[in-house]
Amino acid sequence: MSTELRFDPIRLPPECAELRKQVRAFLTEHIAAGTFDPHQGGHGESYNRAFSKSVGAKGWIGMTWPKKYGGHERSQLERYVVTEEFRVANAPSNLHFVADRQSGPILLKYAPEHVKEDILPRICRGELCFAIGMSEPGAGSDLFAAKAKAAKVDEGWRVNGSKIWTTSAHVADYMLALFRTSPPTKENRRHGLTQFLVDMKTPGITVHPINQMTGLPGFNEVLFQDALIPDDHLLGEIDGAWKQATSELAYERSGPERFLDTFYVMLELIRAVGPEPDLRSAEGLGRLIAQLHTLRRMSVSVAGMLQAGKEPVVEGSIVKDLGTLWEQKLPARVRELAAFLDPEMTNRATLDEQLAIATTIAPKLTIQGGTTEILRGIIARGLGLR
Amino acid sequence: MPGEASHLVAETATRILADFADPQTVNRDASGSWKAKLWEALDAAGLPLAWVPEALGGSGARSADGFAILGAAGRVALAAPLAETLAAGWLLTQGGIEAPATPMTVAPCRPRERVAIDAEGRLNGRAAGVPFAREAQHIAVLVHDGASEQIALVQSDQCRVSEGRNLAGDPLDTVLFERVKPLRIAVVLPGFTPDSLMLMGSAIRSVEIAGALETILALSVAYANERVAFERPIAKFQAVQQNLARLAGETAAAIAVAGSAADAIAGANQFDDDVFLEVVSAKIRTAEAAAEGAAIAHQVFGAIGFTQEHVLHRFTLRMLGWRDDFGNESYWANELGKRAACRGADQFWPWVASR
Numbered sequence: 001m002s003t004e005l006r007f008d009p010i011r012l013p014p015e016c017a018e019l020r021k022q023v024r025a026f027l028t029e030h031i032a033a034g035t036f037d038p039h040q041g042g043h044g045e046s047y048n049r050a051f052s053k054s055v056g057a058k059g060w061i062g063m064t065w066p067k068k069y070g071g072h073e074r075s076q077l078e079r080y081v082v083t084e085e086f087r088v089a090n091a092p093s094n095l096h097f098v099a100d101r102q103s104g105p106i107l108l109k110y111a112p113e114h115v116k117e118d119i120l121p122r123i124c125r126g127e128l129c130f131a132i133g134m135s136e137p138g139a140g141s142d143l144f145a146a147k148a149k150a151a152k153v154d155e156g157w158r159v160n161g162s163k164i165w166t167t168s169a170h171v172a173d174y175m176l177a178l179f180r181t182s183p184p185t186k187e188n189r190r191h192g193l194t195q196f197l198v199d200m201k202t203p204g205i206t207v208h209p210i211n212q213m214t215g216l217p218g219f220n221e222v223l224f225q226d227a228l229i230p231d232d233h234l235l236g237e238i239d240g241a242w243k244q245a246t247s248e249l250a251y252e253r254s255g256p257e258r259f260l261d262t263f264y265v266m267l268e269l270i271r272a273v274g275p276e277p278d279l280r281s282a283e284g285l286g287r288l289i290a291q292l293h294t295l296r297r298m299s300v301s302v303a304g305m306l307q308a309g310k311e312p313v314v315e316g317s318i319v320k321d322l323g324t325l326w327e328q329k330l331p332a333r334v335r336e337l338a339a340f341l342d343p344e345m346t347n348r349a350t351l352d353e354q355l356a357i358a359t360t361i362a363p364k365l366t367i368q369g370g371t372t373e374i375l376r377g378i379i380a381r382g383l384g385l386r
Numbered sequence: 387m388p389g390e391a392s393h394l395v396a397e398t399a400t401r402i403l404a405d406f407a408d409p410q411t412v413n414r415d416a417s418g419s420w421k422a423k424l425w426e427a428l429d430a431a432g433l434p435l436a437w438v439p440e441a442l443g444g445s446g447a448r449s450a451d452g453f454a455i456l457g458a459a460g461r462v463a464l465a466a467p468l469a470e471t472l473a474a475g476w477l478l479t480q481g482g483i484e485a486p487a488t489p490m491t492v493a494p495c496r497p498r499e500r501v502a503i504d505a506e507g508r509l510n511g512r513a514a515g516v517p518f519a520r521e522a523q524h525i526a527v528l529v530h531d532g533a534s535e536q537i538a539l540v541q542s543d544q545c546r547v548s549e550g551r552n553l554a555g556d557p558l559d560t561v562l563f564e565r566v567k568p569l570r571i572a573v574v575l576p577g578f579t580p581d582s583l584m585l586m587g588s589a590i591r592s593v594e595i596a597g598a599l600e601t602i603l604a605l606s607v608a609y610a611n612e613r614v615a616f617e618r619p620i621a622k623f624q625a626v627q628q629n630l631a632r633l634a635g636e637t638a639a640a641i642a643v644a645g646s647a648a649d650a651i652a653g654a655n656q657f658d659d660d661v662f663l664e665v666v667s668a669k670i671r672t673a674e675a676a677a678e679g680a681a682i683a684h685q686v687f688g689a690i691g692f693t694q695e696h697v698l699h700r701f702t703l704r705m706l707g708w709r710d711d712f713g714n715e716s717y718w719a720n721e722l723g724k725r726a727a728c729r730g731a732d733q734f735w736p737w738v739a740s741r
Contacts, residue, residue: 003604005634007642009649020739088735270731277727279720286719289726290670293663293738294643301642318638321631376631377624383607383634385621 003383005315009297010304016081023085026058030091038089039264039350046094047129047171055093056126061100065108070121076307080300084256088263094168099123102252103130103176110235110244111197119174119197133163133177133198133222140165141374143178144190144242148224150179156231157181157196159204159224167368169220170209172200182239190242197233204228214360252369254302254316259295259323261365262358265334266292268351272341284337288330295323314382321375328365331358395436395447396454402427403462409601409697412465421466421521429487434471438485444475449652452476453593460597463700465556467491467518469590474526477583481537481572488523491516491542493561497584497713500530501563507571509538509563517711519547519559527563528583529571535578538568552707554700582657585665587712589651592644592668598705599637599672599679605698606633606686626686633682636675643668650741662725664741666718673715676705 031038035051055061063079065071086093104123107116122128139145148161159179169175175198182192198205204227210219236244266288273281298319305312335355342348366372380386406424428434436452438444452472459468467489474490493513494501501511509529519525522542529536546562607630610621620626647668654661680702684691691698709715726734 003600003607003634005600005603005638005641007638007645009642009646011649011653084739088739267731267734270727270734273727275728275730277723282723282727283716283720284723285726286666286721286723287670287674287715289663289722289738290643290667290715290719291674293667293741294639294671296738297646297741298638298642314634315638318635322635322639373628376628379631379634380627383603383630385607385610385627385630 005318006305006312007298007301007315008304010077010301012077012081012300013075016078019078020081020085022058023060023082027085027089027091030054031089036090036092038091039354040090046092047168048092049095049126051092052095052126054126055096056124059124061096061126062104062120062124063100065104065120065124069108069116070124072124076303077300080256080303084260084296087257087260090264095129095171096123096126097257098132098168099128099130099174101255102132103174106176106195106235106244107197110195112232115197115232128174129168129172131166131169131172131175131200131220131222133166133169133175135165136162137164141371143245144184144193146178146180146193148177148179150181150194150196150229152181153228155228157229157234159196159198159227159229161224163222163224164219165210166220166222167218169200169207169222170217174198175200175222176235178241188242192239193241194238195235195241195244196229197235198227198229199233202227202229212364214357252316253320253375254299254306254312256296256299258320258369259292259299259327262327262330262362263292265331265351265354265358268347268354269334269337271347272338272345272351274345280340281337284333288333291326295319295326299323314379317370317375317378317382320370321372321379324365325372328362331355331362335359393454395433395451396458398431399428399433399455399458400461402431402433403458403464407462407464407466409462409700413695413697413700424466425489428468434468434489435475435485435487437472438475438479442479442482442484443487444479444485450648453589453648453652456590456593457597460594460705461601463554463598463601463704465554465700465704467521469594470518470522473587473590474522474524476586477526477528477537478539480574480578480582481570483526483537483539483570483572486524486539489518489521490524490526491518491522492526492528492583492587493519494528494580494583495587495711497580497717500580501527503529503531503536503538503571504565506565508565508567509540510565511563512560513563514560515550515711516559516561517552518557519545519561520549520557524569525561527568528580530580534576535574535580536571537574538571540566540568552704552710554703554707556704556707558707577656579657581662584712585657585662586651588669588718589644589647589665591708591711592640592665592672593648595672595676595705595708596637596640596644598701598708599633599640599675602679602683602698602701602705603630603633603637605701606630606683610686620686629682629685633679633686636679636682640672640675640679643671646741659725659737660740663722663737666722669713669718670715670722673709676709680706 059072060082062071063074150157150159178193181194185191204225206223208221209217212218432445435444436447440446470491473492475485525540527538544566548560550558552558647664650664
């Protein structure tokens, strides 16, 4: 508990520049081949198995993991470059991204050796999509209210209950899920949840897609009816998942995906204002640039701390809090700044279309992966307020 | 990244400032008698001329060391011309001019103001918003001579100084140069423009604002844990926690962007587009953080924080005042927006990602 915050000015090492060139060349090739449209931010086909396999073939999934599991033993900062370039290009990475960001690292830490040898190389090849089974109908931000139950039986664990709002479950090969294995104790209401690796093909699992307000699929309800999970798919400590959760937060919360989700409207604004913007447009744009640069430098700094083996939970939560609020507000700011521009300008239709998409997805940005309120609670705890 | 030496310099600065410029003590001292002793100690440690090489009369510290001193000055909301003397020493060094061991300041401090030189080598012009001009014995002046820039060392009693104050009540004066004969004058290297001085000044103020915010956060958290209302410390109320988390966010943003700008200057040979992006962003974002942060901190402290007696205003008003020096955030936002638009959409992300 401390009010001392550290954000060292980490610079990307020289190998990152070469890597960035390769990533840009790769993305340019795929754009030229029609794999995806970089101007279709936020609503392009975001799951693409063939594309994810080609990303895996480049060695850009599981980049930081040990070679013996198919990884490439590269740095967090190199991974950072790949992540931000993919995000800015609107490349479809939903299929492999969650596995790369958080499921893989959890398996690396807690899965039995033979499970790691089986699954991690397939993630690295871009073959596996992961979902995260946390939220339930009665347990969202209040994760420790989860009720879906795993009961010990001779063959392993029998699971009953449901998960909801589960992103990617309709295409996922696996899920990392929290199930209740014991009731909470009086002293510790976080006690009693255990983390499992779940094969989505397991009999007894059904997935019902739930359309989002954008009109597109994304959410799912996942029902478990006597689904059997083998013993070796238990991850970490029985009843002790709460101890495993915190260190992952820094990974999940501080990356460039936490402020670049609506970036395409900013690029379109720069196109719209032209080379000689008026005072209002220039000042508004300048502020957005300063804010973006700041977020990026904070995020790179956290990546540097992760690379140094630290667990910057508070710093990571701050990046997500500021970053998601910024990317949420960005379409509103761009809309204001574009209000008095020439209505006949050449990219008006594109800008309007992108603003509509960004404005529609904006509300989810401060909810997914830890709400603003939860993040601020974590920051407050770090400051020693609770 | 700050190395061993920076730690030493920062520790020395922190110790001297704690001994001679403690905000609580300074707040009670209406006479300003603390200033002379402070300056003696700073001078003895070689801190005011940290950015001046030994050959020019300074202590020859690294760029990062100077910024570490400024961070420490911000953390006590220092009301003495340490930052200004550091800046003046740095400016004189750009012209190879030996720095006097006196309190100094720099001019001009506003982006569009120019001091000219006439055929007889005398300075003419007006510089407004010059911090601590009346307390400085010397002024380092960036002189605009048609196409090229020169740097001059001027004795401040040769200028007409009309007194003004910033939000915190610190001297913010207008300096009139009327046929002022400089003590020394020198040509600067090509590539050094009036913007270079504004950018250095902006980086300095950004680092000081970040330092002030660090202390404001620490004070606010400590107060929330100690102040009891409705039978519990106000830190236990979620509304207060969420506000303080926001203050931590603004502080974090200021620390990160100011630290990055200082690092960019330390690693650069000139004030190119990349340094421009870093420093201008720092000035804009720390100014925004100052406004947000001051409002939150005052909300946490309530009425007690709005008194003369409490130290909070020393930090909040000073950092709000610092926003205006060397180009405010609106000025720089316009410049940054214009530069980005001129480079075009396709060159935008590569620019941001290059840092």
